[in-house]
Every structure is written in C-alpha cells, then in structure tokens.
C-alpha cells in the first residue's frame with residue numbers, strides 16, 4: 001500500500017541484498033519509521049517486541065530471520081537454534097511455525113554453501129505468496145460487501161466493525177480483514193469502518209486507524225466496549241476480523257476481545273466474518289479453546305499507556321493504582337458456531353471442517 005504516494009510492503013530485502021527492511025510499528029501512528037534487521041537475533045526481537053506484528057507478517061519475518069542466520073552460519077546447529085528461539089517469540093499465531101517449517105524443510109540436506117540463498121528465496125516466496133493471498137481474500141470479501149450494498153438498495157454507506165489490526169501492516173500487503181474493505185472502497189462502494197481501539201496495545205486506534213486514514217477510508221475509532229451498543233442500534237452491517245490460528249473445525253483465535261464482538265453480533269443478527277490466509281489454518285487441532293496456546297504478555301502493557309502530548313512528545317503514563325496487578329491475555333477463541341463465514345484466498349466457506357476441507361481438499 002502507499003504511504004504518502006510511495007508504495008511499501010511491510011518487509012523487504014534492502015539494496016545491500018541481505019539486510020531486511022521493516023516498518024517500526026511501535027512508532028505508529030505518530031511517526032512512520034523504517035528500520036533494518038541485520039541478524040537473526042534482531043528478527044526474533046522485532047517479533048517479540050511487536051516492532052512487527054500480525055500473524056502473516058511475523059511468519060515472513062521469522063523466515064527472513066532464518067535466512068539471516070544461514071548467512072553467518074549455515075550449520076544444522078544454527079538452523080535449530082534460530083528456529084527454536086524465533087518460534088518461541090510468540091506462541092499463538094501458527095503462521096510463524098508454518099513459515100519457519102517451510103524454510104527449514106527447504107534447507108534439509110542442502111549443502112552449506114547453498115543454504116543462505118535457498119532461505120532468502122523461500123522467505124521471498126512466503127512474502128510474495130502472502131501478497132497474492134491477501135489480495136484474493138480482498139476479492140472474495142468484496143463480493144460479500146457488495147451483496148450487503150445491493151441489499152441496501154445501493155443507497156447508503158455500509159458500516160463494518162473490525163477489531164485489532166488485520167490490515168496491510170499485519171501482513172506483507174493488503175491485509176486480511178481490511179483487504180475487502182480496501183477493495184470495496186476502491187470499487188466505489190461507500191464503506192465506513194468502526195475501529196475498536198483494541199486495548200491494551202491499541203492496534204486498532206494506532207494502526208488500523210492510521211492505515212484507513214492514509215488510504216482515505218472513512219472510519220471512527222470506538223472504545224472496545226462500544227460494539228454491542230452499536231449493533232443493538234443497527235449501526236453495524238457486518239463484522240470482519242482476522243485470526244492468528246484457525247482450527248480444522250473452524251474455531252478462530254484472534255486478538256483478545258474478538259469473542260465478545262462475536263457474541264454481540266450473534267445476539268443482534270449481525271454477520272460475523274473472519275478473513276484468513278491458508279497459512280493461518282492449523283490442520284492438526286480441532287478445539288480452539290482447549291488446544292490453542294494463548295500468549296500472556298507483560299502487565300505493564302495494561303498498566304501503562306503512552307501517547308503524544310500537545311507539544312509532540314511521546315510519554316508513558318500509568319493508569320492503575322500502585323499495587324494493583326494486571327493480567328494481559330493476548331488472544332481469545334471464538335467458537336465456529338458464532339462465525340458466519342471464513343473468507344479465504346480460495347473463496348468463502350462455512351466455519352466447519354466440511355467447509356474448510358471443501359476449499360482445501362488436500363487436507364481432507
């Protein structure tokens with residue numbers, strides 16, 4: 001997508017041919033800053049510290065992390081060390097393991113002299129695949145938005161609620177949940193997005209709002225608890241969210257708070273769609289609540305907020321009493337029964353094993 005007229009992906013190889021460029025997402029929305037990863041340890045740190053985040057993007061970053069490792073030491077010992085450390089940076093999104101496995105498998109039994117080049121090639125394939133995949137998700141999701149617009153007599157704005165950031169910043173380009181919104185906006189369908197702020201890290205308020213603003217998509221940031229009220233008052237035509245891991249039976253694990261939006265949508269008859277690339281499906285598990293590991297992060301992400309003062313300084317402020325503990329669960333699971341449909345790069349299907357395996361017969 002473009003930032004001030006310049007086209008960007010969220011990850012790239014720099015002109016030196018080996019270091020990896022990324023956007024420092026911790027600086028948004030107040031500053032657009034790019035930075036470089038020169039070692040696999042820096043790649044691991046960027047994922048853990050959420051300098052890059054979003055399931056597909058952390059997968060691509062992990063893949064480039066292995067390439068950076070192979071560049072300095074193409075041994076099996078280094079491959080295993082970098083694989084293990086990077087894989088443990090964030091436990092919930094399956095895309096990370098998917099991408100690391102893809103690079104590691106490609107390196108199996110390959111001569112040391114070829115390993116770095118192979119790893120860079122596979123990482124680039126993962127990134128390119130994500131761009132094509134997300135663009136297709138956008139095309140399929142556009143049809144759903146267009147059908148809602150048709151139902152509304154092509155007369156009024158379609159209001160879409162989203163949670164967290166599943167836009168282009170969360171992927172290599174386009175996004176998952178936001179891709180259909182970009183495509184609808186570009187096709188001339190009047191869309192307006194309710195952007196959940198997404199405490200504690202505010203990916204909605206900081207990242208989704210920044211993206212939509214840059215692309216000129218009308219939107220309004222709301223507090224996380226406002227969605228149910230808006231749905232009760234007919235202000236939401238549909239919800240679209242992303243997912244960090246989808247089970248073979250269609251349960252979806254996404255940013256904490258997604259489940260409550262799905263419950264409110266169900267209670268109010270609002271369609272609740274989840275957009276996902278193939279790399280987010282964990283075919284080995286069925287029950288998301290029981291089987292998906294939920295990341296728990298530092299309490300300080302809850303107790304301390306940072307923001308820009310009127311003189312432009314970014315300052316942290318503590319919002320809880322000294323001595324109060326905080327719990328910080330990163331994700332929750334929305335059971336398949338609350339999901340209207342899964343929007344994938346191969347089309348839209350029911351959130352069920354039958355629905356998914358019809359689109360992906362190779363996993364039946």
Ligand code: MRU
Nearest residue numbers: 053054055166170176242243255
């Ligand atoms: O903790 P984050 O910011 O990495 O969480 C991101 C999300 O929850 C996204 O919705 C998810 O990764 C899907 S992204 C296309």
